[in-house]
Amino acid sequence: xxxxxxxxxxxxxxxxxxxxxxxxxxxxxxxxxxxxxxxxxxxxxxxxxxxxxxxxxxxxxxxxxxxxxxxxxxxxxxxxxxxxxxxxxxxxxxxxxxxxxxxxxxxxxxxxxxxxxxxxxxxxxxxxxxxxxxxxxxxxxxxxxxxxxxxxxxxxxxxxxxxxxxxxxxx
Amino acid sequence: xxxxxxxxxxxxxxxxxxxxxxxxxxxxxxxxxxxxxxxxxxxxxxxxxxxxxxxxxxxxxxxxxxxxxxxxxxxxxxxxxxxxxxxxxxxxxxxxxxxxxxxxxxxxxxxxxxxxxxxxxxxxxxxxxxxxxxxxxxxxxxxxxxxxxxxxxxxxxxxxxxxxxxxxxxxxxxxxxxxxxxxxxxxxxxxxxxxxxxxxxxxxxxxxxxxxxxxxxxxxxxxxxxxxxxxxxxxxxxxxxxxxxxxxxxxxxxxxxxxxxxxxxxxxxxxxxxxxxxxxxxxxxxxxxxxxxxxxxxxxxxxxxxxxxxxxxxxxxxxxxxxxxxxxxxxxxxxxxxxxxxxxxxxxxxxxxxxxxxxxxxxxxxxxxxxxxxxxxxx
Numbered sequence: 001x002x003x004x005x006x007x008x009x010x011x012x013x014x015x016x017x018x019x020x021x022x023x024x025x026x027x028x029x030x031x032x033x034x035x036x037x038x039x040x041x042x043x044x045x046x047x048x049x050x051x052x053x054x055x056x057x058x059x060x061x062x063x064x065x066x067x068x069x070x071x072x073x074x075x076x077x078x079x080x081x082x083x084x085x086x087x088x089x090x091x092x093x094x095x096x097x098x099x100x101x102x103x104x105x106x107x108x109x110x111x112x113x114x115x116x117x118x119x120x121x122x123x124x125x126x127x128x129x130x131x132x133x134x135x136x137x138x139x140x141x142x143x144x145x146x147x148x149x150x151x152x153x154x155x156x157x158x159x160x161x162x163x164x165x166x167x168x169x170x171x
Numbered sequence: 172x173x174x175x176x177x178x179x180x181x182x183x184x185x186x187x188x189x190x191x192x193x194x195x196x197x198x199x200x201x202x203x204x205x206x207x208x209x210x211x212x213x214x215x216x217x218x219x220x221x222x223x224x225x226x227x228x229x230x231x232x233x234x235x236x237x238x239x240x241x242x243x244x245x246x247x248x249x250x251x252x253x254x255x256x257x258x259x260x261x262x263x264x265x266x267x268x269x270x271x272x273x274x275x276x277x278x279x280x281x282x283x284x285x286x287x288x289x290x291x292x293x294x295x296x297x298x299x300x301x302x303x304x305x306x307x308x309x310x311x312x313x314x315x316x317x318x319x320x321x322x323x324x325x326x327x328x329x330x331x332x333x334x335x336x337x338x339x340x341x342x343x344x345x346x347x348x349x350x351x352x353x354x355x356x357x358x359x360x361x362x363x364x365x366x367x368x369x370x371x372x373x374x375x376x377x378x379x380x381x382x383x384x385x386x387x388x389x390x391x392x393x394x395x396x397x398x399x400x401x402x403x404x405x406x407x408x409x410x411x412x413x414x415x416x417x418x419x420x421x422x423x424x425x426x427x428x429x430x431x432x433x434x435x436x437x438x439x440x441x442x443x444x445x446x447x448x449x450x451x452x453x454x455x456x457x458x459x460x461x462x463x464x465x466x467x468x469x470x471x472x473x474x475x476x477x478x479x480x481x482x483x484x485x486x487x488x489x490x491x492x493x494x495x496x497x498x499x500x501x502x503x504x505x506x507x508x509x510x511x512x513x514x515x516x517x518x519x520x521x522x523x524x525x526x527x528x529x530x531x532x533x534x535x536x537x538x539x540x541x542x543x544x545x546x547x548x549x550x
Contacts, residue, residue, distance in 0.1 A: 033270070036484070062397055066484070066512040070499055081497065083484050083512075087397060087413055094419070098484065119400030122520050130234075145227040145549060154235060 013037055016095045019058045024049065038098045046101055047111040053084070053097065054116050061097055063087050064113070067123035069131045073157040077102045078131055080110060103133060112138040130155035191215045195531075199228050203306045203535045206545030210522070210534070217530045224519045229549040237509035242268050242342060242477045245509060250336040252511055253547035255298055258284075258291040259489035260547070261340040264509070266421065266485040267498035268342045272478065277471050280344030281423045282464040287330070287339065289453040289460075290357070293364065294323045295490035295542075296446050296453075303443070303539040304375060307384055312374050319367055326356050342477065344470035354461055361454050368450055376447065385439040389525040389537035392437060399524075400517045403492025404449070405541060408434035408442035415488035427459045439540040446542075449490075477504045484512075491515055491542050513547040 009017060009031055016037060017029050024045070030038045041049050053061045065083040072079060082099040101110055112135035113120045124135040125144040132153035135141055143150060151162050198209040207228035213220045233252055237245045249264045250257040262284060269276060276284075301316030324334040329350055331339040339346050375381050391401075396409040406413050414431040416424040432448030434441025479500025487494045492514025499508040518541045525537050 033483075064400055065486075065493070066495055066497065066510070068497055068510040068512075070482075070508045083495070083497070087411060117400070118398050119517055119520060122516060126516075143227075145230045147227070154232070 010035060013095050015058060016097075019056060020053075023052055023056075032098070034096075035094060036096050036098050038100065040100050040102070043101055043103055043110045046099075049099070050082075050111075050113050050116050061086055061095075062117075064117035064119050064123075067113075067120055067127060069127045069133055069155075071105075071131060071155065071157045073105070076105055078105050078108045078133060079103070080108075080127065080133060082113075108133040109136055110134075111136050112141075114138055129153070132156065192220065197531070197534065199225075204538060205302065205543045206548075208519075208538070208543060208545055208548075212531070212534075214531065217532070219526050219529055219531060219534060222523045222526050222534075224522055226516075226519065226545070226548055229545045231550065233511060233550040234509055237506050239505065241504045242272075242479065242506065245506065246340065247336070247338045249511075250338060251546060252513065252550050253489060253491065253494065253515075253544050254336060255544050256291050256295045256489045256491065257336050258288050258340065259487050259494055260511075261337075262288060262422075263485050263487040263489075263494045263496040263511075264498070265340045265342055266487065267483050267496045268477075268479065270483045270485065271481055271498060271500045272342065272474070274343045274473050275471050276344055276422075277468045278423070278465050279348075279467040280469045280471065282460050283345050283349060283469060284340065284422055285424065285427070286349075286357070286457055286460045286464070287327075287345075289456045290323060290326070292453045292490045293450060294320055294327075296450055297323075299446060299490070299539075299542045300371065303536075303542075306535045306539045307381065309375065309381070312371065315367065315371065315374075319364060322360050322363065326353070326360060329353075329356070341470060341473075343473040344468070346470075348469045357457065357461060361457060364450070365454065368447075372447065376444070382440065384533075385443060385536055385540070387436075388439045388529060388533045389540060390436065390438045391521060391525055395524055396437065396521075399521050401492070401521060402514050402517070403488065403490070404434075404442050404445045405492060405514075405518055405521065407432065407445045408540075409437035410435060415486055415493055419486060421485070421487065424456075426463070427456050429455050439536050442540045446490075478502055479504065479506060482508075489514065491544065491547070492518065494547075511547070511550055513550065515541065515543045515545075516548045518543070519548060 020027055020029060028040045032038050053059045061084040063085045065085055067082050069078055069080045080101045084097040086095060103110060112124055122144060124138055127133050128141055129143040129146055130153055152159055193214050195212045195214055196209060197212055198204040199207040209225040211223045211225060233248050236248060246261055249260045253260045297316045297320050301313040304312035328334050331337040391409060393409045393411055396406050410433055412431050412433050417431055429452045432445045434445045480502050482499040484495055484497045494514060495512030497510040498506055501507040526534050
């Protein structure tokens with residue numbers, strides 16, 4: 001979790017990194033290829049963090065691209081990944097942000113961001129459906145792709161199909 | 172983990188007398204929902220009071236399957252997500268794999284990808300045009316659009332072997348080079364298309380019935396579109412000049428001159444106009460690419476043992492909006508996690524703000540204007 005002080009940051013990303021570090025000094029910020037800034041946030045810090053990046057005028061990340069999750073079963077964690085961007089045609093506004101939140105696998109709960117970016121509604125429902133992450137404050141957290149009565153969270157690495165085996169019908 | 176009970180009910184509106192309300196299912200089998208989409212409508216007569224989309228009928232476990240396939244084997248599955256724009260679906264995934272493997276794509280392959288990608292955009296918009304008009308009752312347009320698609324399919328079949336689901340892009344380039352005579356074929360098709368587009372515009376644009384069914388219907392504001400994560404023609408129809416080919420250019424799109432058509436009012440008509448203009452922009456791009464395509468290999472140096480390390484999110488402008496692929500590798504030749512960000516999945520959330528207060532017939536126009544493909548919504 002080191003901060004790359006010595007890396008030369010592109011001109012339009014430096015103010016973003018500065019604004020983030022000023023407000024959250026302990027944050028781990030990394031520069032990734034293609035102008036992505038990767039930030040690792042704690043689950044309890046996340047509501048404050050998301051509100052800040054949306055509302056602080058110097059950051060104003062108004063466009064949530066995607067909310068997804070990865071099951072790192074060998075490290076015992078579920079990682080929720082948010083991809084954000086800013087709209088605008090001038091190069092200064094082209095920063096892109098990746099936010100990663102690590103959650104424990106046995107009770108993964110994180111605050112929902114639907115009240116900040118309404119587009120998160122369906123994305124968070126999908127992450128709940130596929131991984132079992134509970135988004136606190138989501139207005140309608142229920143399965144979206146699987147059937148309503150499905151048991152289990154399919155994209156987890158230890159998912160086992162729990163449907164009863166059907167007897168084979170032969171001619 | 173709290174398993175919530177079946178809560179597919181849409182709540183009752185206290186201001187409407189209960190006996191006037193009706194719960195109606197639009198779909199999943201419906202000629203105008205463009206696939207297996209189920210909309211739970213609460214209507215008062217014909218007027219929609221509230222709406223909830225119910226999806227998952229075409230869920231084929233793409234993301235789970237991708238975790239058990241090698242890098243190259245996932246490509247045909249990508250085709251089948253957005254099956255009407257297979258090239259752009261493959262492109263997002265293939266770009267992600269190339270970034271994780273550090274593979275460089277030769278220039279000729281990039282130009283071929285652009286040409287084929289824009290051909291795909293034309294094919295997808297032709298189908299959208301035909302089915303959109305068909306939903307509104309203009310049956311002729313459907314047949315004309317599909318006639319043009321057949322010409323494109325002939326070119327695709329000669330080039331890739333398949334009419335619709337190509338499996339053509341590879342990590343590091345494309346599967347094979349352009350065939351002898353490709354340039355004549357495509358230029359002949361573009362000339363034909365330009366003539367036909369004049370006919371199509373005569374059929375629909377400016378037609379009073381069409382305009383009264385689409386103008387002022389399904390309006391969203393710019394702020395709503397951005398807040399709901401809209402992209403592609405849905406976002407551009409509201410006046411936001413956002414096109415990934417210009418704002419976050421990938422491949423060799425920064426070498427071509429083209430404009431981004433932008434609508435004005437955020438209604439169904441604006442989205443229609445944006446897509447009609449995109450035909451012309453795609454034609455421009457293909458003509459420029461054909462003229463300036465360099466020689467050279469069509470597949471770069473790809474290591475025999477493919478190893479995916481790290482994670483990346485790549486974005487591509489598909490005919491429907493921004494397609495994203497979040498690919499995570501663990502050092503093996505199989506993706507550890509392959510997530511497909513589908514633009515139509517996000518646009519479905521916009522159906523409620525767009526549709527409430529309109530008639531059921533308007534819902535048909537609204538769904539058509541979003542250009543939904545359930546294959547990519549459900550994966």
